[in-house]
Amino acid sequence: MHNVPPLGRHMILEVWGKPGSIPYWNMDEAAAALVQSAKDAGATVLSERWHHFGAGYGYTGVVILSESHISVHTWPEKGYAAIDVFLCGTCDPEDTLGTILGFYGAEKHSMQVLQRGLKIIY
Amino acid sequence: MHNVPPLGRHMILEVWGKPGSIPYWNMDEAAAALVQSAKDAGATVLSERWHHFGAGYGYTGVVILSESHISVHTWPEKGYAAIDVFLCGTCDPEDTLGTILGFYGAEKHSMQVLQRGLKIIY
Numbered sequence: 001m002h003n004v005p006p007l008g009r010h011m012i013l014e015v016w017g018k019p020g021s022i023p024y025w026n027m028d029e030a031a032a033a034l035v036q037s038a039k040d041a042g043a044t045v046l047s048e049r050w051h052h053f054g055a056g057y058g059y060t061g062v063v064i065l066s067e068s069h070i071s072v073h074t075w076p077e078k079g080y081a082a083i084d085v086f087l088c089g090t091c092d093p094e095d096t097l098g099t100i101l102g103f104y105g106a107e108k109h110s111m112q113v114l115q116r117g118l119k120i121i122y
Numbered sequence: 123m124h125n126v127p128p129l130g131r132h133m134i135l136e137v138w139g140k141p142g143s144i145p146y147w148n149m150d151e152a153a154a155a156l157v158q159s160a161k162d163a164g165a166t167v168l169s170e171r172w173h174h175f176g177a178g179y180g181y182t183g184v185v186i187l188s189e190s191h192i193s194v195h196t197w198p199e200k201g202y203a204a205i206d207v208f209l210c211g212t213c214d215p216e217d218t219l220g221t222i223l224g225f226y227g228a229e230k231h232s233m234q235v236l237q238r239g240l241k242i243i244y
Contacts, residue, residue, distance in 0.1 A: 007204070010134075012236060014239070016241070046173050046182075047171060049169060049171040049186055051168050051186055060168075060186055060191065062171060062184045062186065062191060062193070064171055064182055068195050068204075069182065069184060069195075071184070071191055071208075073190050073191075073208070073210070075129060075239065078241075080241075082129070082132075082190075082208070082239055084206070084208075086193075086195070086204070086206075088195070114134060116134075116136065116204045117136070117197065117200070119138070119200075119202075
């Protein structure tokens with residue numbers, strides 16, 4: 001069996017903080033934090049798309065990168081954020097972790113990195 | 123140990139078709155297909171964001187849903203598409219598979235479904 005490198009690395013991040021706390025409903029601050037996290041990883045931001053579900057609810061955000069994307073969905077009442085950092089090329093998704101976990105005031109988190117576009121040649 | 127249900131289900135889909143074939147560079151047709159796949163799963167489209175990397179290159183697309191998002195990144199020269207279908211609530215990501223695999227002319231694919239926002243209470 002011979003492996004070639006993956007085309008991208010995709011970090012699946014589960015973040016749990018304080019229910020009701022600011023970062024889980026303040027979309028503008030989240031946008032700034034996720035853009036900063038992209039820069040931390042050396043990625044280039046092309047555009048963003050955000051949607052807030054209304055007072056008391058969470059938001060969805062996607063930052064489109066030259067190197068793929070970062071997305072977030074929040075549940076403020078649970079203090080939970082589902083974050084994906086998908087980066088191709090030489091950027092390392094784990095370089096976004098410090099800014100993201102700091103912004104969300106993560107008390108617990110879990111993380112896994114998936115290899116995307118990994119063609120296995122037998 | 124007591125589990126509560128996950129907040130969302132996230133399908134990670136790896137699609138391999140013919141290198142250079144149309145769906146891997148034709149972004150407009152892809153947008154229509156992914157919107158249709160969202161409808162197949164009973165999801166509600168809020169907005170979309172697309173970026174094409176130029177002639178001969180692939181594209182990135184994100185469809186923002188009331189129920190989270192669908193994203194795609196393509197590598198036409200490899201005939202590869204990295205697709206994510208993240209749906210919260212009662213929508214089932216696997217209901218998008220028929221339209222997506224048909225559109226991309228998938229010759230091989232792999233799929234896994236991650237549970238997101240699964241809080242494990244001990």
